[in-house]
Amino acid sequence: MWNSEDLDLDAYLGFLGYEGDRTPTLETLRALQRAHVLHVRWDTLDGFLYQKVRLDLPSLQDKLIRRGRGGYCYEHVTLFAAALERLGFDFTAVSARVQLGAAPQQPRPATHAMLLVDLDGARWLSDVGFGASPLEPIELADGAMSEAGPWPYLLRWQEITHGSPGWAVHQLGDGTAGREGWELRQVFTEHPQYPVDFAVGNHFVASNDRSPFVIRPFVQRMRTDRLDTLDALTWTTELPGGTADKESVPPQDVPKLLGDVFGIRVDAEESELLVRRLTELSEQD
Incomplete structure (x- = not known):
């Protein structure tokens, strides 16, 4: 589904500096997510300069790996999904609403791409495309946390939009944003997304004159x-x-x-x- 046959897996893993095991385990996922977040760059320059972002794997590998440019969530997740598919991981793509700075009753569009990876009877949120992304996957469980990097993240099952329940990622704010300083970062459901859905969201984010990444x-x-x-x-x-x-x-x-x-x-x-x-x-x- 994610066109992993077009991925030069050795080149991708070499760019990450990853020389570990290639079996689809939680340990491998953790190592790959950390390496991806720390090595693959993040920018919105193509939206600002050209109002066009390509999601085909040859273009992504050329841009993010060979040329050393950055990309945003749709690019990162498409590349990461192809690598996980080649390695035999079982996962589902999802879309999130980034709510930082927005009122809960005013949901933003679901234009942030992420993956949910199924391993050993548990489901893990893998968010490699935020820029300031967690350095490890977070188990999809109410109250689960990530403390692998310099900033912790908290996952909650709660009301997310207009009375509908779903998952919410929280990050530490300035101490006034919420309980114990946690502030809402993004919300999502487990409704599956596919490459064609990412293509639609990517088109809006990269080309619409109201997109912050175009402005x-x-x-x-x-x-x-x-x-x-x-x-x-x-x-x-x-x-x-x-x-x-x-x-x-x-x-x-x-x-x-x-x-x-x-x-x-x-x-x-x-x-x-x-x-x-x-x-x-x-x-x-």
Whole structure:
């Protein structure tokens, strides 16, 4: 289903630096998710620059693995799903609503791609495409947590939209967002999604003039001890414990910042286009 026959599995695993076991076990899934989140870059540059994002595996491998560019959730999950399929994992794709900053009674569109992996009688949420993604899968159980990385995540079964129950991922906020500082991050159900569904969501996110990923560029890089984010021309470095430093970046400095901090390579032509578009964006403010 996920066209795994088109995947160069050795090249993908080599890019991750993964040399472990290839049997479909929880240990393998944990190792692959951690490696993917830490090595495959995350950005929305194609939506901002071209209003077009391709999801076919040859394009994804060329972009994310060979050229060292980043992508967002649909790209990450499509690539990761192909790898899991080749390795023999049993999984279901799902879509989530990212609710950070939104009122519960105002659901956002379900445009975040994730996977639910079935292993040994349990189901695990594998979310590799958020940018600031968990470094391990989370068991699909009320109250389950991930504490493998610098930021913990909590999974709850609760009311999610207009009285409907479902799963909710919470992250630690500033201590005022909810019980014990947890704030709602995304909500989802276990309703299966397929590549064609991701194609529809991807088209909206990459090309609609109301999509935040079309309006401005957004780049993230998760490390084990920090999270760097570039939102248009604002660069934020966040450390565990709530410490965050923000800095405004001139448009002409962004290509170098992408390489030095985010590990994202842009060629000369793309660099010139990015600087021009960012300059136009800054002049609108």
